[in-house]
Amino acid sequence: MLNRLQCGKPYHCQELNTPDRRTGILSLDAKNMKVRLYDYDSYFYIENGTPVHLRLADNSHVSLHHTIVQNLGRSVSMVEPPLTTYYTDVLANTVVIGRKSWDYSSPIRRVWFSISHVKQLLANSRALEVVQRARDPYDILDKPLFEVRTKGLRVRCWYGVTGTWEFGANEWYPIFEIEFVKPRNLDTYLLSVHDLLQFFSAASGFQLTPSEISISTMTHAESLVSRDPLQKDVHLVTYIWPETEVESAEIHRRNSFVIAWSRSELAALKSCLKAWLSRGGDWRTATTLMMGSLGLAGRISGQRLLIACRWLEKIPGATALSIFSEEAIEEIVGAVTQKADSMGYAQALRRIKGALRSLRLEPNEVRFERLVRSVEAAFGQDAMVDHSLGETVIPALMQAVQLRGKEAHSIVGEQPCDLPPLQAATSAMEALCYLLTIKDLPMSSTGRERALSNRVVREYQYAAMPLA
16 A cells, blocks of 8 residues: 655655666655655756655655746765765655655546545435444445535545444545546546535635645546456545644534535535536635635734635626626716816816716615515525624625725734724625525525525624624
């Protein structure tokens, strides 16, 4: 079995790119993945972006992709004859380890990985019984918790276990697999990983990160047929992927719009996931900003407010609507222009025209009222007023717009007295964006109720509470 590279551990290696077979030291830490290669005879140079293939002492192969050359150096000893050792540091953004080197052109047919902290959401009693009875690991792979097919993808989830097959499992955790109908490469396969990650981040209310990423050139069916104990076609992928702080106790079945607890809830989860993955490029910027906003949970800052406001701007249908037709605007501009010219304000005509055109869009207050009504229609007006946004949300959203303007020219929240209004404005904007992002998903009726208890929504509820 392959072993993943450990942070802080040096690995002696031999490069396979050239006949020189230079040796070096491969190392990983919290910030960098790099190899230092040595040549005891002559100077050498590696171009930025060149994949570097290495062989480790245990005969596994490591491929460094998306590389940058950081240091070129040498060590000189003034003996007779003089000795010079040359070295080069190569940093990589992607490290792949396997039984053989991974070429950039190699097709990725499937990827599987874990997502920490979502175990509570994916617990299903019937599926867990299957895991506990299994005596062959391939029985589990052939009986996933769920499978969703959409837009050239097959997404599966099953339970991995710790323990022994002789005495049974003592712990379980969800594993996600994405199979591509059309093979991807190292530059393109992560888009779908991000989509799945963003879905469960929305469900949990926190920015989540993947771990234990593996890729293969085999399809799921081919892997079940081969049953290769050495997993020769499996490659393990490592990234520097910083994790944000997550409150695990908050990721609970009662706080998520999707769970897998019952048959009906599992069916709703599959429908929501399929709808999320089918959204396409129109939503990609909005969900990326959502991840940035979720990653700042627990902090109060102008940066978090800016991200929340940008999130709203990128949600399809959330931008300000036009309240005048183009023809009406032209007629108004023409009349005002004629009057300004007759009054001797010809030098200000350009500014007057610009100001009038900016008035064609609905005011922010009207826009926010429209968006809140759309959320109330999706989740129920009574539930929204009693348990969610409430009557104070419009003033809080208006304050968010004002504070955003201040943040653009300075830094808000520097004084302690500024923090409560900043927190209320930011959390109101995030709660609205969150509910707008998920409102059209085909969740169950109980899922819609649970959505209003998500951490993102409750944070505004707490911030809006009057001080005693």
